Amino acid sequence: MTTPLSRRHFLQAGLAAGALAPLLSACNLDPAAKEAKESVRFSSYGDPTKLGLRGKLADLYTSSHPDVKIVFEGTATAEYWDKLATQMAGGNAPDVINIDVPRIGQYGAAGALQSLQKYVPDTIDTKPIDHNLLIQGQLKGEQFGIPVAMSTYSMGYDVTVLDQLGLEHPHQTWTWSEFATLANEIRQKSGKKIYGAEDPSGDTASLQIFLRGKGEDLYKNGTLAFPDSLLTEWFEYWAALRATGGTIPADIAAQSKYGDWPAGPLVKKQAALAHIQTPNLKGGFQDLTDHTIEITLPPRNTKDGKCGTFPQPSSFLSLNARSKRADDAAAFMNWFANGAEAAKTLRLISGPPASAAGRDVLLKGSDLSASEKQVLAYTDLALKNSSPPSQAGPAASTAVADLLLKTSQDIAFKKISIKQGVQKFMADARKTLDGK
């Protein structure tokens, strides 16, 4: 039965389409997407304070550059990566993308980011940026991310507790065995009221510091770069401390691993030693406790051995491979990374500026706060003591981090032996890294 297209049918179809039209266009109602034609979209992650400052920075750029409008899209860290991955898949990601160390490899290798090589050095001046930071944003020798600030692994200690117990503060060249002695002393002298240290045995960043001190590393060319024996040594070290109360017990460790810093043992005064990434010193630790927190270099293997720490970019600015305003975006990135206004606005919210130009602006100002001075002094110390940076982790490094955490918990809760744990971790991690 065929019906010729009558006037009524035509009208109906039209009406139906009319009814659909707003629905279809609703898919495109995202205001940012609409403005993308004449604006540069810039997405960033962080806590509300950091996002507020970066939003302010975007406005500042817009007001001083009449031809470009920076549309700022700030998202809380917890949701940022889900959103970015979805935007990428939908072809609707922002032009300038704030991205972290593990993911720049993941996104860059997948062709989601644009090489910035053609903008260096004319549009983006990379000379003032520390070489060791810069190479961490390179993939196969090409620049894919511009570091904006630097974050350094440090060992934090509770000055108030150590002074109360009459214990000496750790010094710059302390060793892992001195760390263990101090941790056990804290436990004993406090009358077993608090534990010595946090338990970082499931934390890849901490393991990396330990491995680098031994001349090894987590990854090399996308595979695990350390022998089983070192992981065994690492787990045994923490198991021994766990047995004496030198580190927090398994259930407190499992808890502090969750969520944010307020759940950490240093802030909760359950332990007096814990590692701190420098940008978090103020907001994540010092502001949350009435005790005084000080930072120093993490322990080494031997007195004259290598210190494992190295400055890392807190995050990068990268360019979306599909960006239609790449030139404007690159200019904005340079202004963000090297500009005086940017340094003055952001200060040390993500750590000291990666660019020497930005650091100079802050050092010349006479308004440095106590914790800013602390971080700047420590960064200086760390730069002097650091070795060449590690290679960027492979795409599956997030899955390997999950695996290390789980293995450390299995061991701490005595579900498996250290030997079993190490074997299982190495086998599973290799399988994960091979891409199954």
Added chain:
Amino acid sequence: MSLGTTIAAPAGHEPAPDVRDGSTRPRRRGDRVAYLFLAPWFAGLLLLTTGPLLGSLYLSFTKFNLLQPPAWNGFGNYLKLFTDDPRYLQSLKVTFIYVALTVPLQLGFALAVAVMLNRPLRGMAWYRSIYYIPSLLGGSVAIAVIWGQLFDDDGVLNGFLAFFGVAGRSWISNPDTALYTLVLLNIWQFGSPMVIFLAGLKQIPQELYDAASVDGASAWRRFWSVTVPLLTPIIFFNVVLQIIQAFQAFTPAYVVSGGSGGPSDSTLFYTLYLYQQGFTNLNMGYASAMAWVLLLIIATFTLINFGLARRWVYYEDR
């Protein structure tokens, strides 16, 4: 446009006019108008539900990291799920334990409360509202956070235990107990099955109870021989619904474990592992395969339920 015409088309090709009332045309026109009004909903169904649904079926046979086009992987994802992924099997185990514990306990609790709230007391409406409140809050992140605090090592529960000289532990961050705190959280949210039970209880004719009383049946006997048999359709409905919901549990585990499913994967719910694979590890194809297996699991359970229902569910009108 093309979508609009395809949706409008069935109205134009209506093959079976209703001849009994002799006037086919007005009826057909009515249908068309109805379809027209339904069109936005159909569009939503096609674009926002059916499309993504079929899309995920396709993706489940691919490797897809969201950034590059999906690459065909045949049954690779499904094969890996059951032969080469211990964390997946762990997530299955956690989820099955959770479902097996939470469904009967929650329903039993809901039924008990519903029976208590079915009595003609003064201010009963207030009691009912109060008992329903946990369910209104239940799915929220805030409650999951509070739950974490309650069962923490320095939480309320341990404070209570310490009062009696019992040394507590961190219930929520111990792999032996973490899952059970989440089971408890779900039982506490008994409100919605409770309300359904309450409505069912109201339907049971009072004469039956009176007759049973005259025959000398005790309260317990009246419950088992009158209430429970007449309530079986409601119980069945709640069982089906709660099993489906329990399989899909996500928020409490995500919040309490900070998204890790820890400690030691003891709260690694199926949906949580699916989320980790999809969004943390960007294995969207693998996550899609997991989603389809979950659909099959839930469908199987529902079918089994309907099959068994013939044996124990009593419908008065049959």
